[in-house]
Amino acid sequence: MKKVSVIGGGTMGNGIAHVFAMSGFEVTLVETKQEFLDKALNTIEKNLSRMVNKEKISESDKTETLNRIHSALDISEGVKDSDLVVEAIPENFALKKKAFEEIESAASSETIFASNTSSISITKLAAVTHRPEKFIGMHFFNPVPVMKLVEVINGLETSPETTKAVMDLAEKLGKVPVPANDSPGFVSNRVLMPMINEAIFCVYEGVAKPEDVDQVMKLGMAHPMGPLRLADFIGLDVCLDILNVLYDGFKDPKYRPCPLLVKMVNAGKLGNKTGEGFFKYD
Known part of the structure; x- marks a missing residue:
């Protein structure tokens, strides 16, 4: 080639x-x-x-x-x-x-x-x-x-x-x-997106603030970037699209997108590219 x-x-x-x-x-x-x-x-x-x-x-x-x-x-x-x-x-x-x-x-x-x-x-x-x-x-x-x-x-x-x-x-x-x-989400997103979605549910249900969810994952699980910061980096609209593909492909409720994610995408708060997602950016 x-x-x-x-x-x-x-x-x-x-x-x-x-x-x-x-x-x-x-x-x-x-x-x-x-x-x-x-x-x-x-x-x-x-x-x-x-x-x-x-x-x-x-x-x-x-x-x-x-x-x-x-x-x-x-x-x-x-x-x-x-x-x-x-x-x-x-x-x-x-x-x-x-x-x-x-x-x-x-x-x-x-x-x-x-x-x-x-x-x-x-x-x-x-x-x-x-x-x-x-x-x-x-x-x-x-x-x-x-x-x-x-x-x-x-x-x-x-x-x-x-x-x-x-x-x-x-x-x-x-x-x-x-x-x-070939399988919905392949390996990477089949594993990653449910984790990000669950982190969003933690915020949605009042378990912890976004910065605290990310701090737990960085310090406790040695992740270089917390899941909510990563979601902002990827783009919340992209995360939602992938979760919808997983949900449609498997028909399994564990892939159901968190309502907070849907609401944020509808509001145009997509993460880095719009200046605001779970965190704010210059």
Whole structure:
């Protein structure tokens, strides 16, 4: 693989483009508006500059990385010559379905499709295309340039060749790939989200204040970040979306989103990105 397309330049997408370009791949970053592309490229430039300041890379490394990142405002144009397409748009099946239908119509028959979804069924997404054997989950973690883990999710028809190619690719990016089979929430969010949800229930039921819930988990369980601070970092809307996928997928009440989480999302208090969630941010 030499050419990679990343669909979506948000928090995850720009990080994914960043790590591929740093690893020597030609990357096309696809967005719907120029302002979104500009914001994504600006974020990548700032993150690379931070790495230069910390003497992790040289100024020439930064320049070469940025030169390997190209941009497109049209999916058809952005994916036509790619060996791999990584979708990193919001956690909504309808949006992803529409994107993969467009990608399918323009990409080569040999192109591997990967989704960065954190909870939606890879098998269900693969069924949108005519290449389920070349469809896989490639779940990166935020911040992508820093976090080592990549969950590699096999759909029902993902071929062993596709799995091996993506596992090898993740290692070339300096990541640690961990395989999992398709199931709601995979491993990471199936374990993480119920913990976050239970922490929110502790606040909702008046057991403790947010800062005290987080303090217990940091000091008692050695978590580097409390679950409510982590929820703000992820985005409360994203947490709610994932919990809804888990609840719909398993029909088990233990995944029922806390009413407080629903209320906060409805109020637009989504965490870091809006300046307020369980905590306030500048």
